[in-house]
Amino acid sequence: AQSVSQHNHHVILSEAASLELGCNYSYGGTVNLFWYVQYPGQHLQLLLKYFSGDPLVKGIKGFEAEFIKSKFSFNLRKPSVQWSDTAEYFCAVNANYGGSQGNLIFGKGTKLSVKP
C-alpha cells in the first residue's frame, strides 16, 4: 500500500534558522506531490505542489520543495523561518493507479515551533 513518511514529529527552531522537513513516499508510479500547512486554529492550506517539470518547486511564503525521484523524496525547505511559520506541516501524495484516480495520502505531519 502507498504510504508517506515524515521523519520529524516536532521541530523547534529559532527565528532566522533554516528549515528542512523530510518526506518520503512509497509508490513506484506517477505521483503528484503536495505540502499542506495548518496554522493554529485554521484549516489546511496548500503550500506548494509538484505535478511535473522542474523538480524544484516554489510555494507561498518563501517555501520550496525538491522532488528527487530516485530517493522517493519531496523535502520542504525554507532558508530563514519566522515566528509566523509556527504550524503543522503535512506532506501528501496523490497516486493514480489501476486506471482510477487516487486520492491524497498524507503523512502524519510535522509540528514546527519557531522561537522568537
Next chain:
Amino acid sequence: DAGVTQSPTHLIKTRGQHVTLRCSPISGHKSVSWYQQVLGQGPQFIFQYYEKEERGRGNFPDRFSARQFPNYSSELNVNALLLGDSALYLCASSFRGTNQPQHFGDGTRLSIL
C-alpha cells in the same frame, strides 16, 4: 470568495447513534473528498465524489457512506457510531477529481461519548 464550508462545526454523539455531516464545495468545484483526521495523525481518505458519482473509497467500514447532490454539495453519514469514530472530519473540494489541488474546509469535530 467563499471557501469550503462544513456543518456543523462540533458534534457530540453517543455510541450506536448515527450522524450526518455536510459540506459545500467552492463554487465551480465538482469534486468533493472526505477525510478523517484522528488526533496526532494526518488526514485519512474516506471517499471521493465527482459529478455525483463515487470515484474512490478508502479503507473504512460500510458504516460510512456518502453522497453528492446535483449542486455538488455532499453528505457523509456514519451509522452505529463507535468511540473510535471520534475525530475531525474534513471535506475538500477541487475543480476536477484528477491532478487538481484540493481545498479544505475547517472540518467537523465529532466526539463520541
